[in-house]
Amino acid sequence: MADLRIEYSACNACGNCIRSCPVNALYKKGNKVVLEENHCILCGGCIDSCPYEAISIKQKRSETINRKKTSGIWIYAEHKNGIMHPVVYELLGKGRELADKSNHKLTAVLIDGESSHWAKELIAYGADRVILCSHALLESQQDEYHFDAMTTILEEEIPTIFLFGATSFGRSLAPRIAARLQTGLTADCTRLEIDDVCGYLYQTRPAFGGNLMATIMCPDQRPQMATMRPGIMNAKEPDYYREGTVKRVNYKGEIKPRIEIIKEIIGEKKKSIGDASVIVSAGRGIGSQKNMKLVRRLADILEGQVGVSRPLVDIGWSEYSHQIGQTGAIVRPQLMIACGISGAIQHLAGIADAKTIIAINTDPEAPIFSVANYKIIGDCVEVLEMLIRSDREKQN
Ligand SMILES: Cc1cc2nc3c(=O)[nH]c(=O)nc-3n(C[C@H](O)[C@H](O)[C@H](O)COP(=O)(O)OP(=O)(O)OC[C@H]3O[C@@H](n4cnc5c(N)ncnc54)[C@H](O)[C@@H]3O)c2cc1C
Known part of the structure; x- marks a missing residue:
């Protein structure tokens, strides 16, 4: 958690901070401004409104963040029938930007039916490392298998940020992972930014029927997870001379999925x-x-x-x-x-x-x-x- 501090020697109780607080976390007691810690969302509005620079936020790392080793920014490389989803290249572009800004490594997670030729491609588009988990059962887009494989991967390490495309598969898989890791997930983001000091991911998405844009943070849990709308971010030009590493994770495929795919009927692809x-x-x-x-x-x-x-x-x-x-x-x-x-x-x-x-x-x-x-x-x-x-x- 972070700490909001009021420096009483500088504060003259003008009340600007109280008026600027969107969650009524500040109030006046006698001639002092007091903070209701449980209400404060650390938006920082009071800091901007204070003419005396009497308010500050001191960042502390939460214990929950440190419960497992976190390892940089990950993106999920979704693909089907031998075709990588275009949003993956967009996520790599955005992930690279966030990783460079926060001095993190960028990892692409590839769950695949067979040893994949995609690793080189993912590195060319910005990944520093590819986590590759291959098994014949992972050939199909049966998300129970993919979730199980992800669980195996996450036993060793978890990312500090984990991004998915807001595709139907990403929207199904990401919440399962968020629930397993007991962390938050912001769905359908249209903008992502990182605070290079405290590492918070600012996840922006339309809210209240699109009437306002909400920026959401996940300060206490890791990973910070988001699905990102396809078609919004730009992919970077590939650089096939880029070098990266590949980590292989063994998957045993011992679960019995509750859903059985009997037949896949591919609908007519409408032009987007x-x-x-x-x-x-x-x-x-x-x-x-x-x-x-x-x-x-x-x-x-x-x-x-x-x-x-x-x-x-x-x-x-x-x-x-x-x-x-x-x-x-x-x-x-x-x-x-x-x-x-x-x-x-x-x-x-x-x-x-x-x-x-x-x-x-x-x-x-x-x-x-x-x-x-x-x-x-x-x-x-x-x-x-x-x-x-x-x-x-x-x-x-
Ligand atoms: C939360 C939210 C989200 C929204 N999201 C979207 C969105 O995704 N996309 C979107 O489009 N809107 C969106 N809107 C609505 C948006 O605010 C506008 O109301 C809408 O874009 C206006 O559509 P319009 O230009 O067709 O109509 P109008 O604003 O009514 O404009 C009609 C135009 O046609 C011109 N005109 C009239 N007759 C003629 C003629 N014979 N020949 C040539 N020109 C003529 C007029 O001069 C006028 O400029 C959103 C609004 C909100 C609040």
Whole structure:
């Protein structure tokens, strides 16, 4: 735990700290400010608010942290049918950044059906070490086996930070491990940062239906665990000259899983808007559901996909899988044509990495124009019709 200290020789009981405390952990007793330790979440708000620098936090390591040897930052290397999940490269990129900042080693945990060729690849993308646990039973994505193998690995050492992709497999496996290690887990993070002094991982994710971003810490237990949304972080360029080590862990596979996989039926893979290189997107300015046909038509002509702002999903003109933004998909197209979208901050959060944006809006002051490379001030329906017509004329 950490200690919040009030230096009474400097404090003049102005009350700024009491007003700034989000959990009412500070109150006035006589002419003194007093701390209710059980309420304090160590957010540090009182420190920033104190004009007399009378408040400080002294970090102490909790005994629970030291109960096992912790060994740096780990990421879980999820793969299936011979394909590494793209989020693994993103986790390696983020993990490398955190490891460099906190002077930790980065380990990728690879649970595999056979001795794997992936180790070299994981090191190239940033791992210092790969923990490799291989057994024929681990070929399938039967998470009871994977959890059992993880338990074997964690008998020897535990990480200080353990990151998973927020995939359906990661969302199933990570909570089991967190429960086994009696630690916390922040699911579906959109941002991770590390305090290079005390090593706390600041895990940020949307909360209360996306109305605010909450930053969560796990000060007392180790590992600090998080699942990270795919498509948000950037992978680093691989360096195949990087060197690293491989630690092999034997797995006996003696458990009897409660779930038996009888048959695996692979559904049709839908194209994800996150991978589209061209997107024609529509907002409320598109006017009516029938005009969505024009958006789809132009997207087809450009061999792209359709994106929408949130209101169009809310009123049922589009499926959620097409929503772009803070609570939708993060996209990285080469070309984006935004039709009748105002450019609210929550929408812009999803298009920050779009290469070229053409925005069509009747309002010259629309915020979308501040991020657009090309601006068309006008009726988006007319512009769409014009573009489709000119393509038709070109074909004839
Ligand atoms: C917690 C939270 C999370 C959110 N998450 C998301 C998210 O993930 N994605 C998202 O998109 N939104 C999100 N929102 C909603 C966001 O705040 C905006 O309300 C939304 O993006 C606005 O959508 P819009 O631009 O389509 O509509 P509006 O803001 O109504 O803008 C319509 C635009 O169309 C223009 N227009 C009107 N007629 C025409 C025409 N004929 N031709 C051309 N232009 C025209 C107008 O000038 C205006 O700029 C979120 C909100 C909250 C509170």
